[in-house]
Amino acid sequence: MTPLDLGGPISTETRINDRIRVPEVRLIGPGGEQVGIVRVEDALRVAQEADLDLVEVAPDARPPVCKIMDYGKFKYETAQKARESRKNQQQTVIKEQKLRPKIDDHDYATKRGHVMRFLEAGSKVKVTIMFRGREQSRPELGFRLLQRLASDVADLGFVETSAKQDGRNMTMVLAPHKGAKTRVKAQTAAQQTAQRGAAPGSSAPAGGDAAAGSAPAPEAEAASPQ
Structure with missing residues (x-):
């Protein structure tokens, strides 16, 4: 799990752990349950005991709303959603x-x-x-x-x-x-295959002639018992 004192740059839009410098927070548990308003020290202790992070999810609320979660997973899911949103907003040419x-x-x-x-x-x-x-x-x-x-x-x-x-x-x-685009490619490939099969010198006509030549054979077999 993510340690409480994460190293490296932290987004200014999301404060976590000891960067949350307010006396009280409205706490949401790791399962989404409403814990209520608690001292920030208590919230940090609960997060540390769960080997998770305390993340400020609503900084403008009074008091700010914080949730106990895995901050690394939170950042990954947020980035994924942002990428999907940008993909959906791409303008068609x-x-x-x-x-x-x-x-x-x-x-x-x-x-x-x-x-x-x-x-x-x-x-x-x-x-x-x-x-x-x-x-x-x-x-x-x-x-x-x-x-x-x-x-x-x-x-x-x-x-x-x-x-x-x-x-x-x-x-x-x-x-x-x-x-x-995919359908047109498939149709084109099917047409090319059909044209190759109908090309002169292909094996299909020879097979047809052979089949025609062997057609009388069943009659001869039928007559043999007499």
């Missing part, structure tokens, strides 16, 4: 793809390919339809184009933010499905 409302099929296919690669990589995609001149009077063109794109990439992502007008532009945000 947002890519952007711009299209014109009257885009031709070739350009559309190219742009769609970019969107698919972004989603496969786990990135969100902000799709922007840029209107010019009289095109601004035809917002339905933008809506239809965004709906078409969302449908074409539905296996990889979903509409996180529906299409909305933003000045002369119209935007929509697509987000990747969980596990989309």
Whole structure:
């Protein structure tokens, strides 16, 4: 267990053991039980007898609240929670793809390919339809184009933010499905395997011919008893 006089730097946010310089504390036992208000000397003695630490968990309370615990374990669990919190708060990368409302099929296919690669990589995609001149009077063109794109990439992502007008532009945000990248890799590997199996010169056709040649054999065996 952690000794009462811990060596090394101690966080200024957490006072422990003899660094708690108040006459009384509200004590919480190692099992979470409420002990009540006791002299700090008594609280330190109880912690030492349990081979644990006295940790100030609510310094702003009157009197401060202290708990008897293993401070080393407390620091480790606090650090773990902080790391998990930072991981959950990491912002997802947002890519952007711009299209014109009257885009031709070739350009559309190219742009769609970019969107698919972004989603496969786990990135969100902000799709922007840029209107010019009289095109601004035809917002339905933008809506239809965004709906078409969302449908074409539905296996990889979903509409996180529906299409909305933003000045002369119209935007929509697509987000990747969980596990989309792994699923696409698996599908690609399966397709490659199937193509190799169907390639000329493979053993499959030869096996088929051999099977066909041996088909009459059961009839001959059936006739032999007569």
